[in-house]
Amino acid sequence: MDYINLSKNARKSLAIKEAIWAIIAGIIVSVISLVINAFTIPETVRNVVAIIKYLVFAYIIFEWVLDFTVGFKHKKYRITSESVEYLTGVIFVSRTIIPIRRIQQVELSEGFVNRHFKLANVNLITAGGELEIEYLDQEVAEQLVVDLKEVINQFAKEDAIAAKQQAFCRLDGEEVAYTCNPASSLKEVGDENDTTNH
Missing domain, CATH: 2.30.29.30 (Pleckstrin-homology domain (PH domain)/Phosphotyrosine-binding domain (PTB))
Incomplete structure (x- = not known):
């Protein structure tokens, strides 16, 4: 049996979900950047924060494109x-x-x-x-x-x-099957043996 591809509507849903996560991540990074800019910090730190921000955005876009195209094809x-x-x-x-x-x-x-x-x-x-x-x-x-x-x-x-x-017990060298309680089955078989001996 061959593998079944996902629904065509799945690509639309995936695109919207990825876009929502990208917006959330972008808002978080932007808020962090605004907070840092509100304080007087060295220019080197500002540059590092800016580089990290752009790297995060690049990663989000790269992941979105890959997941939307190749990733969807592989699901x-x-x-x-x-x-x-x-x-x-x-x-x-x-x-x-x-x-x-x-x-x-x-x-x-x-x-x-x-x-x-x-x-x-x-x-x-x-x-x-x-x-x-x-x-x-x-x-x-x-x-x-x-x-x-x-x-x-x-x-x-x-x-x-x-x-x-597979549930068996041995009594007098014979296999006796039981379904629920082995003790009760043994008692019943024992009682039968007692009556035959008398």
Whole structure:
């Protein structure tokens, strides 16, 4: 099965989110710069602050361009019968693989910007961490949550049955299976042995 690309609306949502963060970072840097300029400080310090400010702005723009173009292109996911795979990254692409049997919880989340573009994120929670598949069409995300929950429940039932089948105790050299309380099963078998001996 091939990897699935993100929704076309995801690029718009990503662009707005990156722009919001850029504005916030710009405001913070500008406020710091104004505070420093309000005091009499050496010219060298002012020059250093100015250089840092321009470097921060350059980094924000550079990251925005990369994340919006290359980073968006690399965001893909794939779901097989055994695992969920998610590709992400800008320069270096990382692939995260989570076996479905290890998923403990599946959640749907959506922010203000995503909601506007009818997008949602799917959060996969395991004992070892969490994976978030971002910028999915809302209908696709909702269906994905339903499908994964069904598979997880099915795996849980199979594991419970397998656990019961492996639960054995030995009595008089014979294997006797028990499902809930081994002590009660032993007592029942013991009672049967007592009646046969009499």
